[in-house]
Amino acid sequence: MIVRPRMHWLRMLFVWRGSVMPRIFPRLGFFLALACLAVVLQPLPFNLKFNLREGPLGLLGVALAIFLGFRNSTAYDRFWEARKLWGSLQIVSRSFMRQALSLPTPALSTEERREVTDLLRALALTLNHQLRGTPVALDTLPPGVRACVEQTGQRAPRVILALADWVARMRREGRLGELLVTPLEANLDRFSEVLGGCERIASTPIPYVYSVMLHRTVYIYSLLLPFALAGSLGWSTPLVSVFVTYTFIALDMVTSELEDPFGTEPNDLPLDALTRNIERAVLELAGEPLPPPTRPDDSFLLT
Amino acid sequence: MIVRPRMHWLRMLFVWRGSVMPRIFPRLGFFLALACLAVVLQPLPFNLKFNLREGPLGLLGVALAIFLGFRNSTAYDRFWEARKLWGSLQIVSRSFMRQALSLPTPALSTEERREVTDLLRALALTLNHQLRGTPVALDTLPPGVRACVEQTGQRAPRVILALADWVARMRREGRLGELLVTPLEANLDRFSEVLGGCERIASTPIPYVYSVMLHRTVYIYSLLLPFALAGSLGWSTPLVSVFVTYTFIALDMVTSELEDPFGTEPNDLPLDALTRNIERAVLELAGEPLPPPTRPDDSFLLT
Amino acid sequence: MIVRPRMHWLRMLFVWRGSVMPRIFPRLGFFLALACLAVVLQPLPFNLKFNLREGPLGLLGVALAIFLGFRNSTAYDRFWEARKLWGSLQIVSRSFMRQALSLPTPALSTEERREVTDLLRALALTLNHQLRGTPVALDTLPPGVRACVEQTGQRAPRVILALADWVARMRREGRLGELLVTPLEANLDRFSEVLGGCERIASTPIPYVYSVMLHRTVYIYSLLLPFALAGSLGWSTPLVSVFVTYTFIALDMVTSELEDPFGTEPNDLPLDALTRNIERAVLELAGEPLPPPTRPDDSFLLT
């Protein structure tokens, strides 16, 4: 995800990386050439029978507005729901840690506190990698957790189970008292909800047919556009049609990035930074030394 | 549901199966022929009195945009709510299993664990078939559950009742302790909510009148379109009008698929795969051997 | 509400009853005649000063799209919220029944079970009639409940109070144990929420001014339309203008039906069928004989 200090409005017009330009530049070049061709061909007699004008393209605008508008808001909703789920993961991790630290008598020993911290950090880490489909480098995991997740495919559920085991053990040892069991159980359930919600988003894309229909509409529209404009606009055609094409193609590309918010493209969620935040929040509550926060790279890009 | 690895943008333009093309191809052929006819008839004197142009069709665009936009977002909301409910089913099944496994003393015996696993798997299976209106093949059900659902029409509610009986039995035998009753009861309630929510979607279609009005608007619009364009576009008419018609008819068809998300059309929810996921999640927690996950077929289609 | 098996797309174009056509047919006839008049009057010199064309009507499209789109989605939201509330009523009734059946010792006697069943059925029945403003035929109520609702205007709240009394009695007799009180109380609260939500929808229409403004815009637009089209479309005018008029008037009428989802018009909620569903769900759990489900009539209409 790209985070940038607020930028002067003039400079923003020339931003390159954050505007999907690098990826669509070649296509725009093609459409520019096509527009020039359309202007050159315009006066030929051959063209009189294929008398395209811009009026009918306006009719296509209805379909285009519905496709683009729908896909855009749906993709953003997925992005934002995913962000909310990771926000909940941080909130619940903090609450869990807080409740563990308030165990009545005896309070947690240093090792026991380390155990909880490790599990909570491991939960964020394994969920991160499960969603991105990347392997967890086992040595980034806290040592105490490695054994428990090594032999399983579904690592994040396994870590939740380990947290549940911890709660059960504390309960069996009579250290939770009466009143801490219910909130700790509730937080385990909330961990499951976060996990389930993330899995739902990751495993259920927007129905494929929408991508196909939007894609087709955008590109056929862009192909027709210069021929429709050439008759009346003359040499303004390349400028106008490439600009219109840019807005549609760029929006199509952005929504296909946001649609799967757990990917690693520039506009996806910065899971690494969010994971680090959760680790820092948990460690600070436990009074442990903190790893540095993730900083954006030179392009203001967080991963 | 069709899941596909991300595809090159050029290849996506020629996708066949995932774009409802197979079903609407004959209609598009008809409209293509009609458009050619419109161009041929255009210069006849007979036509002068029926002087259709594209301007007035733009006025129809308002109604069309409202109908299509509304129906599309409503259908998708139903699809997504259904997906969320099945996501909850997985989350609650996992929580229920987890809580059952953490029974204090004595822990569940192998048979008792198997009993819970069977019931949870049966719940997903019977709900799947109840929503699709297909009969459950009794031999796909875990053996322990067959008897209990054989004599009833409403099989999923019956399985929830069997789970409630199990909780009541455990409680009567004093094996739940004080603190597990409330969360188990809460999960039974959540099962009921999932069931009720799915039944609501399955039994209450979008008011029928919307389909009728949208359908009419789309087809009459498509019938008028070539005649409106022929006067000014000449032989570009077939291209433009068939393309516009494609976008509207395809969207109409997609929304009528998504509207009933529990069907078995290509863009419906893959209940079989979701059921299998739930079975695997429950069995893994119980430490049992896992059936293989459902894989998409050659067309990337999940059922 | 009209439920129909999925229909062939061609046949759907000629549906009569489900498309509010019966109610708006006379008006459409009027607008057809008006359009013919507009074409005939067109060449008269008198018309030259009132030179209406279709361009300016496009400006009205903005207002029309906002009015129709807003009112449509608002009306449908009310419809769907009402449907959700009745879905909750079914879910909560089932949960309440399930919890009542799981009373520890002694289990419910046959009469006691009947009492709960009667109250739950009566709740759905009285709420149905309260919302529709129809009198409850007292003999359709279960006999045990008649007395309690006879003397009151607000019958559904009274039935909830009777359910609360039943819970209080069971509690006083020590038959609920420790753990059933809270969920039963919670379900009483949810009954209240369903009741309150339905009353809110029934008693608070969409602000009246929206109906008035939409109505005016639609009809004045329809009056101006043929005169605006006649100049350029010639004898295509009646076809196009009546079709445009149909879409707007039909949508106006549909939204005014859905806006009050508890009415008895064709597109309203089928409260009778939903009530019967709830009765069947409760009776099946109690192991009692079931009344037949409500079936759609010849026009596929549920009431």
Place this chain on the structure above:
Amino acid sequence: MIVRPRMHWLRMLFVWRGSVMPRIFPRLGFFLALACLAVVLQPLPFNLKFNLREGPLGLLGVALAIFLGFRNSTAYDRFWEARKLWGSLQIVSRSFMRQALSLPTPALSTEERREVTDLLRALALTLNHQLRGTPVALDTLPPGVRACVEQTGQRAPRVILALADWVARMRREGRLGELLVTPLEANLDRFSEVLGGCERIASTPIPYVYSVMLHRTVYIYSLLLPFALAGSLGWSTPLVSVFVTYTFIALDMVTSELEDPFGTEPNDLPLDALTRNIERAVLELAGEPLPPPTRPDDSFLLT
């Protein structure tokens, strides 16, 4: 708020009061005169250089649609959220009363019951007046509550505190038993949420800049419109332009009424009637005599 029995569609076209017409009539007169002036001035040579036509106004339609559509749905959401909060107030008041009536032993004495009734009625009354910024006529308050709210500015919070005191007193006297404390506390919290939600709506208007921008766009658009139309429409201009102007100005006015739903304009929430409903619901549960419900006045207006 105006509630009207469903009206014949023809009569609805001529409704006066419910359509904000009384307030905008003078302005429409001004725009009518302006339109006539535009037609008269049209042929003057002076006009040739300021050759306004309706095409460019269509470009403004984009901004206008966004402003009006956004403001309208936002204003209505506020209205409807406010209505839901008052619906919750009724639901929670009923639940609180029901729970108070089910106190185990000894049941509430008549005075004690009266005390609860008075407090619940006072809560609705004081909240009503706090939101409207009107002083509570102390003599409309139940006598037992007057003393407690006399010396404070924030009267509704004070009444909630008095209800909390009542719960605390009952608890101290040991009359709540174990199981009634939690739901009563939960209801106190919900009262706080209703109060907080209403205060949030009342104290945070839609950002002011939207009103300003919408207002400007609407009025400048209306000023330009007749000049843009006069060239081509001739004497149809006044009719069309006043009608278009009416729809925009009326919608602007309606949204500015709904935006602050606690006001006393015709389309605001009828807080007096809602308060009375709550009083009646509480009193009926307590078995007390009921005040009459609020009836709409001659203009079908509820306050």
Place this chain on the structure above:
Amino acid sequence: MIVRPRMHWLRMLFVWRGSVMPRIFPRLGFFLALACLAVVLQPLPFNLKFNLREGPLGLLGVALAIFLGFRNSTAYDRFWEARKLWGSLQIVSRSFMRQALSLPTPALSTEERREVTDLLRALALTLNHQLRGTPVALDTLPPGVRACVEQTGQRAPRVILALADWVARMRREGRLGELLVTPLEANLDRFSEVLGGCERIASTPIPYVYSVMLHRTVYIYSLLLPFALAGSLGWSTPLVSVFVTYTFIALDMVTSELEDPFGTEPNDLPLDALTRNIERAVLELAGEPLPPPTRPDDSFLLT
């Protein structure tokens, strides 16, 4: 945030400060000059080949409507969610205070009450400054809290931890009784949710690419507009094109203000005033003297 008494509709047309005019005035001047240039250049033969007209700009309207509409509603949703979170902060602070005041025996001493009051006030203050990225002036914090937040970066979480410590201490001293622990714990969790929600909004902007695309579309559109209009509108061009440009640029600027609702621009949330409100609500419940509420300054501006 600007709050203004309702203003006469005529005067509202000339509002200066609340309409982002001061910030965009220079740009509008530039576009005015550009429009005059376009009219002057129009008749030159050089222009014949670049024959821009307003028709094609209408095609851009689709993209512009999607970008502006999406960004506007998304930005407002963030603003409103942030407002709701601060509303929750007030509600939960009040509930927490109320529950602390109802401690059974012995009731809170004056110092203990002061301690709770201080912590709740400090929570609002530190959250305010954390979100705005401004340093807390330590001397505005209640003295009892200073020590605890001095050495940490994350001050608001630290205050929540101090509240949790207070609850734990009261519990250990046996002063909460059985029934107050659960609601106090629940309120601690809600504080965490408010904190987490605010952090989520503050740390996750709308994906940057939207700003860039919208920005470009708006400014390139505005650059093209006068040339497109000059051919047909003559000297009306500057008026119309500057007005259209104003609406788009102003909306772009407003949404970029609302997008980050915790800033200090005129349309952002008035965190100082909201903090003061929370302090007053808590202090009034505790019976302490109240600081004056924050009043809007001369420009009706709250910070």
